[in-house]
Amino acid sequence: MKNALHRMNPSVKFLAITICMFTMAFFFDPWTPLVFWAGVLVLQFFFSEINWKRWLLFMLPFFVTSFGYFWTTLVFAEDSSGSVVWSIWNLQITETQLNHALSLSFRVLAFSSLSLLFALTTNPVTFILSLMQQLRLSPKIAYGVMVGYQFLPVLKDEFVQIGQAHRLRGAGGEKNTLQRLLGVRRILIPMLAGAVRKAERAAFAMEARGFTGERRSSYFRVISMGKLDIALVSLFLFLLVLSCTHIWWLG
Amino acid sequence: MLKSWKLKEIVLMSLFAVVFGIVYLLFLHVGNIWAGFIGPIAYEWIFGIWFIVSIICMYIIRKPGAAVVSETIAAAIEVLLGNAVGPRLILSGIVQGLGAEAVFAATRYKRFDLWVLMLAGVGSSIFSFVYGYFLGGFSVYSTGYVALMLGIRILSGAMIAGIGGKAVADGLLATGSLRGYAISRSKKGEARA
Amino acid sequence: MHEVIHFDKVSFRYPDEEKWILEELSFTIQRGERVVITGPSGCGKTTLLYLCNRLYPDNCDGILLGSVKLFGKNSSSFIPGEINHRIATVFQDPDSQFCMQTVEEELAFTLENLHVKRDEMENRIRDVLALTDLTEFRYAVIQKLSGGQKQRIATACALIMKPEVLLLDEPLSHLDPFTAKKYVEWLDELQQKCAMTIVAIEHRLDLWGDFFERSISLNKNEMAPILIKRKSSKQKNDSLVVNKLQANTYLQETSFTLKRGEVAVLAGPNGSGKSTLLKALCELIPSSGSVESKLLGYVPQSPEFLFLTKNVRDEVGFGGGDNTEELLARLQLLPIADSHPFAVSHGQKRRVAIAAMLSDGREVILMDEPTSGQDAKALSELFQLIDERAREGTTFLIVTHDMEFAYCLADSILLMNDGRLTGQFNADIVWSDDHLLMDHNLLSPKEVILREKCFA
Ligand SMILES: Nc1ncnc2c1ncn2[C@@H]1O[C@H](COP(=O)(O)OP(=O)(O)OP(=O)(O)O)[C@@H](O)[C@H]1O
Ligand SMILES: Nc1ncnc2c1ncn2[C@@H]1O[C@H](COP(=O)(O)OP(=O)(O)OP(=O)(O)O)[C@@H](O)[C@H]1O
Ligand SMILES: [Mg+2]
Ligand SMILES: [Mg+2]
Numbered sequence: 001m002k003n004a005l006h007r008m009n010p011s012v013k014f015l016a017i018t019i020c021m022f023t024m025a026f027f028f029d030p031w032t033p034l035v036f037w038a039g040v041l042v043l044q045f046f047f048s049e050i051n052w053k054r055w056l057l058f059m060l061p062f063f064v065t066s067f068g069y070f071w072t073t074l075v076f077a078e079d080s081s082g083s084v085v086w087s088i089w090n091l092q093i094t095e096t097q098l099n100h101a102l103s104l105s106f107r108v109l110a111f112s113s114l115s116l117l118f119a120l121t122t123n124p125v126t127f128i129l130s131l132m133q134q135l136r137l138s139p140k141i142a143y144g145v146m147v148g149y150q151f152l153p154v155l156k157d158e159f160v161q162i163g164q165a166h167r168l169r170g171a172g173g174e175k176n177t178l179q180r181l182l183g184v185r186r187i188l189i190p191m192l193a194g195a196v197r198k199a200e201r202a203a204f205a206m207e208a209r210g211f212t213g214e215r216r217s218s219y220f221r222v223i224s225m226g227k228l229d230i231a232l233v234s235l236f237l238f239l240l241v242l243s244c245t246h247i248w249w250l251g
Numbered sequence: 252m253l254k255s256w257k258l259k260e261i262v263l264m265s266l267f268a269v270v271f272g273i274v275y276l277l278f279l280h281v282g283n284i285w286a287g288f289i290g291p292i293a294y295e296w297i298f299g300i301w302f303i304v305s306i307i308c309m310y311i312i313r314k315p316g317a318a319v320v321s322e323t324i325a326a327a328i329e330v331l332l333g334n335a336v337g338p339r340l341i342l343s344g345i346v347q348g349l350g351a352e353a354v355f356a357a358t359r360y361k362r363f364d365l366w367v368l369m370l371a372g373v374g375s376s377i378f379s380f381v382y383g384y385f386l387g388g389f390s391v392y393s394t395g396y397v398a399l400m401l402g403i404r405i406l407s408g409a410m411i412a413g414i415g416g417k418a419v420a421d422g423l424l425a426t427g428s429l430r431g432y433a434i435s436r437s438k439k440g441e442a443r444a
Numbered sequence: 445m446h447e448v449i450h451f452d453k454v455s456f457r458y459p460d461e462e463k464w465i466l467e468e469l470s471f472t473i474q475r476g477e478r479v480v481i482t483g484p485s486g487c488g489k490t491t492l493l494y495l496c497n498r499l500y501p502d503n504c505d506g507i508l509l510g511s512v513k514l515f516g517k518n519s520s521s522f523i524p525g526e527i528n529h530r531i532a533t534v535f536q537d538p539d540s541q542f543c544m545q546t547v548e549e550e551l552a553f554t555l556e557n558l559h560v561k562r563d564e565m566e567n568r569i570r571d572v573l574a575l576t577d578l579t580e581f582r583y584a585v586i587q588k589l590s591g592g593q594k595q596r597i598a599t600a601c602a603l604i605m606k607p608e609v610l611l612l613d614e615p616l617s618h619l620d621p622f623t624a625k626k627y628v629e630w631l632d633e634l635q636q637k638c639a640m641t642i643v644a645i646e647h648r649l650d651l652w653g654d655f656f657e658r659s660i661s662l663n664k665n666e667m668a669p670i671l672i673k674r675k676s677s678k679q680k681n682d683s684l685v686v687n688k689l690q691a692n693t694y695l696q697e698t699s700f701t702l703k704r705g706e707v708a709v710l711a712g713p714n715g716s717g718k719s720t721l722l723k724a725l726c727e728l729i730p731s732s733g734s735v736e737s738k739l740l741g742y743v744p745q746s747p748e749f750l751f752l753t754k755n756v757r758d759e760v761g762f763g764g765g766d767n768t769e770e771l772l773a774r775l776q777l778l779p780i781a782d783s784h785p786f787a788v789s790h791g792q793k794r795r796v797a798i799a800a801m802l803s804d805g806r807e808v809i810l811m812d813e814p815t816s817g818q819d820a821k822a823l824s825e826l827f828q829l830i831d832e833r834a835r836e837g838t839t840f841l842i843v844t845h846d847m848e849f850a851y852c853l854a855d856s857i858l859l860m861n862d863g864r865l866t867g868q869f870n871a872d873i874v875w876s877d878d879h880l881l882m883d884h885n886l887l888s889p890k891e892v893i894l895r896e897k898c899f900a
Contacts (some may be wrong), residue, residue, distance in 0.1 A: 021386070145328065168741075196429060197748070210554065210557040211553075213253070
């Protein structure tokens with residue numbers, strides 16, 4: 001059970017998460033996103049095997065962002081009705097303002113951890129295959145993306161190699177930072193030029209393997225949907241309803 | 252629409268998306284840190300960088316759909332790279348791409364001058380702002396602040412995506428590696444005419 | 445209808461070039477034939493092959509006159525990828541013919557394209573891997589394999605389609621001599637079993653024995669002088685000292701020394717770590733240990749990533765040498781001097797990289813398979829150039845699978861196996877030691893030795 005979220009169908013997961021986010025966008029009180037955020041953490045705790053240290057590392061910048069949203073909303077909020085709860089210097093902070101500020105910053109946290117949940121429990125290749133098999137994404141696009149994704153490590157190596165090759169040829173070898181920054185432009189263009197060539201080769205290879213872009217009649221790796229997905233979607237929806245209706249049960 | 256696309260054009264977009272996906276990711280972190288100090292307006296300055304891929308690809312390929320598809324692929328690749336903004340990004344990608352696409356469609360995919368590219372950047376800015384307004388809950392901010400954000404974003408879209416995108420694509424064209432794409436064909440046509 | 449490929453007065457040129465690459469070419473290939481296409485490097489063999497599998501003219505905006513018929517139908521009547529269900533291709537550059545990550549995925553991708561049923565896939569993958577003796581590579585990541593391994597994988601990917609026509613673009617050029625010999629024997633058997641039509645491009649027919657029934661020659665092959673064993677120009681002082689070099693878990697501790705003016709050949713089976721060693725020597729991959737030398741030059745197995753400029757002439761002259769024109773002429777690069785280095789043939793790219801390294805006075809030059817894809821004339825010119833430079837004191841370390849070339853050129857031979865340098869030998873010792881040769885998948889260049897005896 002611990003790896004349920006990892007086994008969940010990626011397309012279904014994608015849709016569930018998207019629905020949750022769009023629904024959340026209609027709420028401007030602090031409790032809805034807070035309850036939802038807590039719920040996401042609980043789900044993640046029970047149904048995934050993620051590395052929490054890594055999670056925290058990814059989450060850190062969003063804590064910072066959330067704080068940014070908090071204070072700018074306080075300062076620049078439109079609606080300043082309600083009783084004043086707080087005043088610093090000549091800034092009067094009303095209850096509505098505080099609520100909005102808290103709401104927006106919790107929203108950032110809820111969205112981020114929801115997204116992280118997806119990122120940390122989904123295998124990219126499975127996701128593309130699933131988009132093609134369940135959501136009927138065109139194979140032309142799906143395999144195009146897949147090829148691009150697989151060139152990622154190659155392009156990363158290339159970044160280093162181009163620099164080395166330039167030095168080998170007697171170009172480059174800049175000492176100070178400014179020259180190096182300008183040198184990046186010298187690497188970006190060859191990298192893109194390399195990407196153009198690789199794209200052409202990869203496309204030739206795909207075509208030579210008989211790829212016409214039409215829909216496939218059978219798959220080597222079948223990505224399935226099942227009871228597990230229904231159960232997890234129900235959980236997500238339950239969580240969503242729970243946090244949206246907190247007014248009734250929180251009082 | 253997909254029928255008229257060559258496979259090599261789609262793979263090209265996808266590989267550009269990878270290169271810029273890496274760049275985007277870098278900027279996202281920069282943006283996040285800034286956002287902590289100066290709030291959501293931090294992103295506005297650099298927002299144009301997110302539209303650059305759609306403008307470069309459209310400028311090179313010049314077929315209907317190039318802006319939306321490339322921007323969407325770029326977003327998808329970013330998600331695949333493990334970006335914490337996650338699936339939401341794919342939707343942002345579609346919306347941003349549509350903004351640029353709308354401008355190119357309005358010129359019937361015939362004109363690719365600098366001002367069209369800059370307008371396309373502005374298109375992406377406006378579309379993405381409306382979307383962000385909704386998801387980011389900008390409605391709680393005062394009108395002045397929202398207007399300021401929009402203004403900066405439009406500027407950034409026109410400058411970074413429009414001018415920057417053209418500069419990168421022209422630099423690439425000069426290396427001679429874009430043979431066999433629409434951009435080279437048109438350059439030749441202009442030279443002969 | 446037994447005509448598989450039919451060209452009628454076909455002319456072809458690339459959009460930006462004035463010159464016609466193919467002119468009024470007509471030929472027919474019948475079902476079940478074994479045909480070889482020959483011609484000097486850069487004469488348009490690969491281009492011709494791309495017309496046969498319909499990649500061109502669609503993908504390059506090329507201008508095509510005349511008619512190309514495949515299986516009796518006009519080639520333009522097929523949609524992209526459709527004809528490739530019946531015609532399989534093995535490309536020339538081992539680095540650029542894959543689209544998936546692992547060997548299994550690549551094979552499965554091909555099967556999906558052919559609409560093979562799912563329960564059949566597993567069997568077909570297993571069978572083709574067994575047939576090509578590549579079972580151990582099933583889950584290997586393609587990008588990490590050696591040049592020769594990739595070329596063999598590419599053949600497996602072509603064969604899994606059970607194609608009616610197999611197009612091969614210099615399939616042996618990166619294989620070690622023993623594997624190459626086995627490859628030909630095995631292809632022979634296979635062709636007899638399933639009656640495929642085989643069309644191959646090849647410069648050097650000696651490895652193929654009497655495999656081909658017929659040849660189509662695109663251009664008159666000029667007679668090239670035969671190679672004659674050179675005299676050593678080795679001097680006293682060291683110019684490359686390698687001490688305990690080690691890299692990426694595969695290359696084990698390596699130490700050796702090369703003298704000034706020495707020409708050393710590095711040989712060994714496919715995947716034994718030759719390219720890895722060269723990359724480590726010029727710090728393209730992280731490594732430990734020490735390499736002492738001045739100004740290294742390097743010609744990689746796939747030279748594209750070295751190119752920095754917009755045309756071949758600038759590329760060769762980039763380092764500031766003053767003999768650019770001479771090198772261009774000698775390596776037959778003058779006709780393409782103004783072309784973009786990426787838009788020339790495979791063999792030409794390699795020669796551009798070689799010329800660039802030879803032009804600016806480097807003291808040690810490492811070459812990774814400079815001989816692959818070269819015609820006899822280019823080979824002999826390359827031989828002369830290396831000989832001259834070695835006399836002037838340049839040190840060479842050359843990876844090659846061409847035993848004849850190695851025999852005539854080498855002062856000493858470094859042998860590798862399984863990521864380990866097994867030894868540095870005096871050249872003459874190696875050629876007469878059958879055990880040593882066999883252990884490293886090498887074959888003795890009998891013909892040359894025989895020729896020499898006659899001369900003596
Ligand atoms: N994409 C391209 N654009 C323009 N010219 C090209 C392109 N590719 C090849 N050429 C030119 O066309 C000619 C034929 O190239 P091709 O690759 O067919 O040669 P080849 O016979 O296969 O040579 P090799 O034996 O070296 O592989 C070469 O002179 C080359 O300069
Ligand atoms: N980037 C890499 N990461 C891990 N292993 C690698 C990498 N590159 C190569 N290898 C492994 O190292 C071994 C040696 O590869 P290398 O390319 O050096 O062989 P080679 O002797 O040049 O062979 P060939 O004659 O076929 O070119 C191969 O088995 C390959 O799988
Ligand atoms: Mg060729
Ligand atoms: Mg090698």
